[in-house]
Amino acid sequence: MMNTINYDEQTPATGIPDRERTGLKDCQVQTIKDICRSFRNEEGELINILHKTQESFGYLPPEVQECIARELRIPVAKVYGVVTFYTFFSMQPKGKYPISICLGTACYVRGSEKIVEALKNELGIDIGGITPDGKFSLDCLRCVGACGLAPVMLVGDRVHGRVDSLQIKDILALYT
């Protein structure tokens, strides 16, 4: 009479409700679903999916992480764990022109810290912050592989090399 059922199929936890959370527009949910599907909804592709999603949304707020977790059928705590592990991922919105200052060894010894200070003063925001008009955000990173140009400042994808703190105003003026 006794028989043990064989369950080969993994039924992983989502840790989150099946029902959609409010806060995301239908088209945004669709974008996330499309990104996940392009990586075959595989858990192992989580980092790539987060990259693409951040590219699309600019940042990874909780409701976006929840949506990804639901699509991949993994706990949202896991997604949050990955997002908080890699400094590249951000839960804060970025400006239209995200600024990153390299604090790698070469840039640092050539005074990139002074550039950070100058930018903080000029923009009136701290590291990780965004200007009230949403135009600029300020972050630091470690080495972009252009040490010959140290100190290096990135605005969006554009690299500004051998930056002097006195040039800051002029550089920012390029992005109006």
Added chain:
Amino acid sequence: MQLTIDNKLIDVADGTTVYEAAKQVGIAIPRLCYLNLEALGIENKPAGCRICVVEIEGRRNLAPSCATLCTEGMTVRTNSPRVLNARKTVLELLLSDHPKDCLICPKSGRCELQNLAMCLGIREIHSIENAEVSTYRKDRSPSIIRDMDKCVLCRRCETVCNTVQTVGALSGINRGFMAVVAPAFEQDLRDSPCTFCGQCVAVCPTGALTEVDHTPRVIWALADPTKTVVVQTAPAVRAALGEAFGMAAGTLVTGKMVAALRQIGFDYVFDTDFAADLTIMEEGAELLSRVHRMIEGDRDVKLPILTSCCPAWVNFFEQNYPDMLDVPSTARSPQQMFGAIAKTFLADRLGIRRDDLVVVSIMPCLAKKYECQRDEFKVNGNPDVDYALSTRELAQLIKEANIDFNALPDEDFDAPMGESTGAGVIFGTTGGVIEAATRTAYELFTGKKLEKVDFQELRGMEGIRAASVDFNGTPIHIGIAHQLGNARKLLDGIRAGMYHFHAIEIMACPGGCVGGGGQPLHLGNADVIHARQQALYREDAQKPIRKSHENSYIQQLYIEFLGHPLSEKAHHLLHTRYFDKSIRN
């Protein structure tokens, strides 16, 4: 294959780790994060703590023995000066970012980190003066306290929460010094998908995860002359409490436990098993009414019926299966049935006001602490069950009360709510509730006397089981699952229309309540859980009455107070409803 460990030649099977091989020749390599959770069918080996490192000839670096497989001709040293030095340094580094207030830690004396420091003879932590210490806010839920300052990032809780229970409340977050194990977005446990099953607490090596301590409040209630304090003890407690006093796992201490509770000063010592019998009356009647309706062709009838005794399971389905809220039995858990009857029927009998009766329960469970605080189990703010203590807390209370537990005589429960049948006792093990229900439902359904009350086909330790019981020509299909991950598999199958059961029993913890999160720590040891399970079947076999509906005190309760199962009064006091908790605010 052959290898040498500390000059001992040993033969092992392919795929054996160095750690396991060493164990086979009596060498216990110290470890911290590694844990074989055999009762949960999983090993936790992130190889993160590096305490179990060994020296392997021909390799430049020391290797973590828990995650290194044996190879032919390998020569291993587990206690060379290099190994001992590395091990000590690793532990010192761990301790440098760990609170040093061991004296007042709830885990003191049972802490694996403390034991390790003792075992490795750590006498000083170098450069501790200047060491930075990371700190994180404490999180107090109704059941579990998270103190991440004491976390060593072994990830056992994460493995249990995600892989075993599939609850998904915990994950390693942040990096480096800021790393902790936490719910998503660093929410508190109470806002996370946590079910309070407490299995994370049951495997935590340190004081990072502990239960909320209700013993001080119980001590004050006992000392209050205006209060009458009654206690109920869940079935699984009697099979595990002895372990806290040096007895072997599976030693039944029912009589000593009653004596101890009386000596502590409880006015009446009752048994949750009584309420378990009551649960069978209600849940059994509900099952039969659904089966009868199905036979009569009612298409709206919800089958299978799911048991609802386990509060972690209730939390789990309220969150994950909001579309199936009408499927579980509406019967309250035995703890809550007991409380409801105590604060009405019993208070009336004793001639005291509801507010002057304090109901304490002793539970193998941490989710019970949460359950008794649910709003639907309160009348004008007064809870049916005031405090739920774990088995561990009871052990602590007994020690605090200067009681020599091992020397106690056996005593009996008080009447009327201390009388129970063998069916009530087996509630504490996986398969027990459904076996108890089957014993009663069979007789009520067929009108025949059940000759053989032992349903071996319902017993066992497999995570998911299925059996059919012949109800005089009508086959009743029964499903059983323990551990929430198995419950999820079963429920998903039912949702997809893959299985057709009449009744399903689900328990959140391994082996059922015997492996509960409030028991003396099982640390994943399957033998311990099995021994406790067998103890309950022994107690059942010794009972003169083994069917719930033959409990004369239960019969009397229906005659004098409740009327009949599923009566209006029974509905009001013994049944509940469930809520869609799929979105936590």
